[in-house]
Amino acid sequence: MQTxxxxxxxxxxxxxxxxxxxxxxAGPQSIFDTAGPIAEAQRDLFVWxxxxxxIVVIGVFGVMGYVIWRFRQRKxxxxxxxxxxxxTALEIWLTIIxxxxxxxxxxxxxxxIFATETRVVPDEDAVIVNVTGYQWWWRFEYPExxxxxxxxxVIPTDRQVVVNLDSADVLHSFWVPRLxxxxxxxxxxxxxxxxxxxxxxxxxxxxxxxxxxxxAYMKFRVIATDDAEFDAWATxxxxxxxxxxxxxxxxxxxxxxxxxKGCATCHTIDGYxxxxxxGTPDFPNLTNFGLRNTIAAAVVDNTQxxxxxxxxxxxxxxxxxxxxxxxxxxxxxxxxxxAAVAAYLRSLxxxxxxxxxxxxxxxHGDR
Ligand code: CUA
Numbered sequence: 001m002q003t004x005x006x007x008x009x010x011x012x013x014x015x016x017x018x019x020x021x022x023x024x025x026a027g028p029q030s031i032f033d034t035a036g037p038i039a040e041a042q043r044d045l046f047v048w049x050x051x052x053x054x055i056v057v058i059g060v061f062g063v064m065g066y067v068i069w070r071f072r073q074r075k076x077x078x079x080x081x082x083x084x085x086x087x088t089a090l091e092i093w094l095t096i097i098x099x100x101x102x103x104x105x106x107x108x109x110x111x112x113i114f115a116t117e118t119r120v121v122p123d124e125d126a127v128i129v130n131v132t133g134y135q136w137w138w139r140f141e142y143p144e145x146x147x148x149x150x151x152x153x154v155i156p157t158d159r160q161v162v163v164n165l166d167s168a169d170v171l172h173s174f175w176v177p178r179l180x181x182x183x184x185x186x187x188x189x190x191x192x193x194x195x196x197x198x199x200x201x202x203x204x205x206x207x208x209x210x211x212x213x214x215x216a217y218m219k220f221r222v223i224a225t226d227d228a229e230f231d232a233w234a235t236x237x238x239x240x241x242x243x244x245x246x247x248x249x250x251x252x253x254x255x256x257x258x259x260x261k262g263c264a265t266c267h268t269i270d271g272y273x274x275x276x277x278x279g280t281p282d283f284p285n286l287t288n289f290g291l292r293n294t295i296a297a298a299v300v301d302n303t304q305x306x307x308x309x310x311x312x313x314x315x316x317x318x319x320x321x322x323x324x325x326x327x328x329x330x331x332x333x334x335x336x337x338x339a340a341v342a343a344y345l346r347s348l349x350x351x352x353x354x355x356x357x358x359x360x361x362x363x364h365g366d367r
Pocket of ligand 1: 133134135136150171172173207208209212215216218
């Protein structure tokens with residue numbers, strides 16, 4: 001069947017409209033709403049190249065349209081328009097103009113490449129983080145601070161952050177659109193990226209390389225705080241091993257279940273009972289879990305209800321993930337035990353009195 005001729009431009013227009021409506025200029029993952037110098041330099045280069053492209057498009061199509069109209073064949077005339085082959089002045093201009101365009105793109109491009117270059121010598125007060133991608137979550141290790149955590153990268157503002165990127169399995173890609181362009185995470189290849197956040201806030205991160213299964217749910221958050229809040233956060237991790245379990249009976253029950261239900265086989269909690277071997281590095285470290293804003297690699301907020309749902313049926317929150325459902329659907333104790341484990345996890349790193357309050361960075365707006 002032949003498509004009506006008028007349908008074709010209509011189809012193109014609707015595609016264009018669809019494309020434009022999908023553009024978010026100020027969303028939490030918008031590269032246009034930059035929050036640091038690296039992302040800003042990259043955006044500026046993009047916008048400049050884009051604008052220049054429009055000048056070229058308008059110029060080329062303008063001249064073409066003019067020529068088609070001006071030298072169109074007229075009724076009753078078979079005359080060929082005047083030919084200008086071999087016009088030296090014209091050919092010189094037709095060479096000079098593209099060279100100017102190439103220079104106009106190349107100079108800022110090279111400048112931006114050097115300004116955003118990786119393999120930098122880190123600033124003296126830089127924060128170094130070894131990031132490892134897993135199907136489908138993020139391990140964040142601060143080697144200088146002795147901290148290992150997952151899915152939430154806490155950083156101080158106005159200080160350089162250098163991330164060393166690695167993968168434990170397939171290819172992933174580290175991307176925090178408002179802070180810096182994406183970079184691949186390749187097993188055994190130490191890629192690097194550095195960025196700085198200008199303002200305190202919560203910045204959305206996303207794996208940008210199709211890594212099968214729950215790739216679309218492989219998110220994370222960068223939480224930028226001032227220096228004092230960052231130091232308090234770091235200290236809280238360093239002290240985690242010495243902290244005692246809160247006296248609340250539900251939390252105590254959850255602590256016991258963490259071992260007996262097998263959670264401790266995979267997940268590390270610094271300071272968890274000495275008689276239980278806790279976790280391996282290949283699963284999210286849950287130390288100070290109560291300080292996190294989100295769970296399941298930033299898929300949902302860290303609330304008691306969400307965490308219970310996550311423990312009861314992980315696939316209902318993050319399809320494809322590898323967390324097993326620990327409780328049988330017909331286990332009569334499931335509800336009580338799940339609530340206890342959730343309460344225990346949410347108590348980690350949190351003072352009893354403030355436990356119901358929002359965790360770190362949550363007051364900085366949810367962008
Ligand atoms: Cu990891 Cu996509």
